[in-house]
Amino acid sequence: MKNKYWILFISLSFGLLSCSHDEKHFKLEAEIKAMPKESIILEEVGYNETQRIDSTRSDEKGHFVLSGIYKEPALCRVRIGDQFILVVIDGEQIDIKGNWNDLQGYTSNNSPGSTSLANFYKNYIVAIKDILALQMVTDSMNNSNAADSVLTPVKKELEAKTVVLNTFIKNYADTTKSLPVALFAASKFLSEAGEIDYLQKFAANLPQRFQKTNLSIEFQEKVKKAAANEPKLIAPSIGSIAPDFTLTSLDNKSISLKDFRGKYVLVDFWASWCVPCRGENPNVVAAYKEFKDKNFTVLGISLDSEKDKWQQAVMKDSLTWQHVSELKGWESTVAMVYGVRSIPSNFLIDPAGKIVAMNLRGDDLKRTLSDKLNPPLATNNKTEKPVTAK
Template identity: 35%
Template sequence: MKNILIALLLLPAFVFAQTKGFTIKGKVSGIADGEVKLTSTQDAHQVLATGQAKGGEFTLQGTVPEPSLLWLVMGAEQPIYIYVENTEIKVTGTKQDIKKIKIEGSSSQKDFDEFQSTFNPLIGELNGFAAQLQQAGESKKEKLMVQYDSVVSQINKEVGNYVANKKSSYVAPFVLFVTAQLNPNPTQLEQYYNSLDAPIRISNIGKSLSEFIAYSKVGSIGTPALEFTQNDTAGNAVSLSSFKGKYVLVDFWASWCRPCRAENPNVVKVYNKFKNKNFTVLGVSLDQEKAAWVKAIEKDKLTWTHVSDLQQWNNAVAQLYRVQSIPQNFLIDPKGNIVAKDLRGEDLEKKLCELLGCN
């Protein structure tokens, strides 16, 4: 579970309210006498409740604002994930088989156990293929990628099934969180979120998920391109919306970026091939010196429109689109929606042939 639970570190700290509260009664034979505690799963591991184990028995009491995945720490034993809600919960088992501790009384724990039984084998299989890919030669990578992608598809299918059956469960947004890295489509993630019952959507974890989706949607395929205005080389303001009605490649680059300069001939080739087919390029430079920027445009024969605020990595458009490396590009359709991104070399030409035809 360690790998897929990493997304929990993104969640905000819990704020606790006075409610009926929870009582956790444990009977785990073999554990040492001493402190038992319930903590958050975040880096700070905030302690939410403490108790004393004696002869394997202990009691913890406290409150949570909503069902929450926490850690049960029994002395020096490996922490155990437990979904806590404000009810009476029983924890039973043995130190010798600590991974098979039984947790009863929490409906969220029941949903969590169902999640683990479905997803843990798939995640294990996925991690196995990932390890093989790191060691495999080029001849075997293609077959392994097909197998890897097949498992990813199965996981995403199971996510849809789980959410459809658990719309009123606090575990559903958790599942969406921890599997989000395997679903590159934030629009679909948003659809899953919107299908959840209202109390779940407005819960702490639901709100965190909503914020995560909003962040992920920026610059993603299928979403509207964000409007911007920046000056061209002559100091004239140019807006992205002025190109509406055309396919436009918003191309982030810089004169000092060697990979960008190496890619420029490909962009020139594509521009010349499709410029009469309702296509253009809008270059956004992360340069700092105007002279170097203009010189590179002339030398590389980049005859399309170029803009920059000459703030290098602080370029306002780059920050708007969360550009962290260059070259990077976004292909926008005539309606202003992003239809592709990060197209290089032949991939850019193939995509434009698909959209505009090559004859």
């Protein structure tokens, strides 16, 4: 009888422990130096949706507190005005310290996942800036028909740096002890089309590395689906006809690429969350203002998954041309058809529907448009007879 009660007691204890494990309270306390008073929103970031957890306002010292309940370690976004930081909710008390001028460089002494995430992001930003700078040089050379002897070394350097970055991302995803960070690195920074073999192996190893969670199950299903539906496509190139598509605009209208036949159109892939894209937008705005009355327009294709974020970015950056999206993030079919593996990416299409330039940025965009839309004046070939004095 005594053993029976002892077994019952153990069973109840495990039941209570299980309940406690399933639902825990957390408090996130942050202090961001030099931060103005701002509204703060905490959101859990999933693959298909974002769930709001809590909101507050910061005080004059940049201090704020957010709280909620979590069932498993989760990737969350702290929206601070129109900026944000990513954190991992992996404990009951999470302390964040940072500076308004370098939000992503925050520190946390009691959230291993947040520390791992901040470290990953810091290294990624340094590497991607070098790659984007080289990409701009390469695109400029391609569009100006630079000699192979000049272009080839730059291309090799770009390829080498891209390989180094991809290796860093994979190593981080394979070694971090935080499941949300591992999934974030693998799913947000590696192309499904180009890395499906790696992603399948990564997904298969998750059960050996981490406790099963809803997030890991969702990721495994996502990879399985991507492998089954992997498109066997050849990305379009300069000189080829741009593949047609029909997508939904911000005001829920269907817009097709063929609607723009007869005009030069810049098909611009971007997203509200893409920092390099937002940095490039002023250049696109300037080009649009200069050439919009010369048979030119822009069609923005967003790789956002949330309409409100997309719409806010369009308004904030004053992007007054037409915009469309599938709201599927990197699962965008059109992005896959066009072979887009990083953003910003763009394609300049002529009035006949042919791709005449790709990945135009900064001054290259204006220069190319000027060449296409401001042809040199025709010279007068008539020879005037000399006037002779009588």
